[in-house]
Structure formats: structure tokens, C-alpha cells
Amino acid sequence: MNGLRDSRVVILGGTSGIGLATARAAGQAGAAVVVGGRDSDRLGRALDLLGPTAEGHVVDVDDASSIERFFDATGSLDHLLVTPSRLIPVPVSETTEEQVRPALDLRFWAAFHASRLAAPRMAESGSITFTSGIAGSRPIPNEAVAGASCAAVEALMRSLVTELAPVRCNVLCPGYVDTPLLDDFLGASRDSKVAAIAESLPGKRIGRPEEIADAALFLMGNGYMNGHVLTIDGAHTLV
Numbered sequence: 001m002n003g004l005r006d007s008r009v010v011i012l013g014g015t016s017g018i019g020l021a022t023a024r025a026a027g028q029a030g031a032a033v034v035v036g037g038r039d040s041d042r043l044g045r046a047l048d049l050l051g052p053t054a055e056g057h058v059v060d061v062d063d064a065s066s067i068e069r070f071f072d073a074t075g076s077l078d079h080l081l082v083t084p085s086r087l088i089p090v091p092v093s094e095t096t097e098e099q100v101r102p103a104l105d106l107r108f109w110a111a112f113h114a115s116r117l118a119a120p121r122m123a124e125s126g127s128i129t130f131t132s133g134i135a136g137s138r139p140i141p142n143e144a145v146a147g148a149s150c151a152a153v154e155a156l157m158r159s160l161v162t163e164l165a166p167v168r169c170n171v172l173c174p175g176y177v178d179t180p181l182l183d184d185f186l187g188a189s190r191d192s193k194v195a196a197i198a199e200s201l202p203g204k205r206i207g208r209p210e211e212i213a214d215a216a217l218f219l220m221g222n223g224y225m226n227g228h229v230l231t232i233d234g235a236h237t238l239v
Contacts, residue, residue, distance in 0.1 A: 003221035005030030010074055012036050012061060012114055013083035015046040017179030018131065021209035022081055022216045023050055029217060034077070036061075036070050061110040062102075071117040078126045079220040080118045081172075084110045085131065085149070087185040089142040100145045107132075107149040111156060119164050127168040129219045130157055132229065134175045138237045154229050161227040168226040170219045175233025177207040201234045 009026040013019040014035025023033045027050055035050070036059040037043045047056045059070035061084045088095075088103040111130045118128065135143045136150025153171060160169045176182060176197050186193045198205045215232045219225055231237060 003223065004079070004217060006032075007078035007220075008032045008034065008076065009079045009081070009220065010034045010036070010077045010118065011081045011083065012059065012067075012070075012110060013085075014081075015039065015042045015056070017083070017181055018174065018177060018209050018212045018216070019081065019083040020046055020049070021213035022083075023054065025210070025213040025217055026079075026220075027051065027054060029221075031079075034074050036074075061114075062106060064109070064113045067110070067113045068117055071114075071121060074121070076121050076123070077118060078123045080114060080122070080126070080128045081131075081216055081220075082111045082114045082129070083131045085133070085146075085181065087143070087146055087181065089146075089185065091142050092144050103145050104149050104152075108152045108156070111153045115156075115160060115164070115169075119167060122167055124166045125223065127170065127220050127225075128157075128160065128164070129169075129216060130154075130171045132171050132173045134173060134231065134233050134237055136173070137231075157229075158227060168223070170225060170227065171229045172212065172216055172219060173229050173231040173233070174212045174215075175207060175231075175236040177209060177212055179209055182206075200239060201236060202239065203234050205234070207232065207234055 009031040011019045014023045015037030023035050027033045034055045038060050043056050057073050060066040086103045086106045130153045132150035135147035157169045157171045
């Protein structure tokens, strides 16, 4: 990961889970790290963890004007990772647009606005990485909207490869990972559901944020990696 040394890495959703793990790994690789999140208390805790060289700003990723202010404050950058997502598990036949629209909107529009606003500030050797999920390619009960949002950012990435060239664009596609997002998604029965998921996987466990962060840094640091969806799911899509 020496290619990240002295680079400037910006992470939307960098205050917990995969985003925070990537911020830590990027800092350890010698990058200057900027994180954004909507909760000021969580942002403060993340900055305490990341150390005095890290920078952070509150940003509401549901609000395009807030994202614009974030990038105005951030300035120039080399690499961007966009992680925000929202999961609302519900059968299509038992829901309404109003209930599930926030989940669809957040992942796509956060990626759209972040790439739109970051690109003019980005080095030509830089990269943009979105996050999707295996629901975009492997149907999961009650997760039709999550799957649609994952597929949407993957399609956006493919269009941006040529539109934003020479900036590289990729998508990181994780399976089940031990994060606060998964805790919220699974609720009170988290432990039993995680145990069942883990038992179904060849490695008998779900992923760790640090493992996904390794993949994110690979997408940033490998200058020939462009236009791909990198799946890191413990073989979930095969079983």
C-alpha cells in the first residue's frame, strides 16, 4: 500500500464500520485521512481513534448541499470512498414507496453527489470507490430495495469510468460484515442470525471490517484497477 503514502483519502461514512476501518488502514499506510459522518459525537470518537493527523467534518449524506459543503471544506483529494447505506428489510408486497425510498435514495444519491463534487478536486491519478453489497447479484429475502440500490451504484460506476477518466472508478461489494449497520439490520436476534449465516459459509464466519478495508485500499492503491466490482464475501455468492 505504499502507493497511498502522502496521498489524501476522503471517506464518506468514515466514522464507523467499514469506513472507519478503512480510515485507520489508510492512515497506517501513510495517507492523510478526512472522514465525514452525520453524527458529531461519533465523528469525535472516530477522530480520537484516528489520531491528530486525521480531519473530519459533519455531513448529512441525505442532503446534496451538505455534501457540497463537506467537499468545499475538504479541498483537494486523491482517493474517495463512499460507504453510506441504509437497510430496510421488508417484503415488496407489504410496503410502500415512502417506507423504502430512503434506503434506495441514500446509497445512490450519496455516491452520485460525492463523485460529482469530488471529481473536479481530484488528482488525475486518483480513484473513486463506491460500496454495494451481494444483494445486488444474489437475491436475499425482503431485500429487493437493497439489491436495487447496490445494482444502481454498480451501474453508475461503469458510466463514470469513461466520463471521469483518467480518475479510476470501482465498487467494493462486501457480504455480511460485523458492523453497526449489520447490528441495526438484524436487530434483537442478531447473534442467532449471524450464527446461522456463518454456518452457511465455507469459512464458518462473517467478515471483519478490517478485511474489507484491505480490499478498499487495494482499489485505491492499484493504479491499473479500474471499472470493476470487487466482491469480498467469504464465498457467500457461491453457496
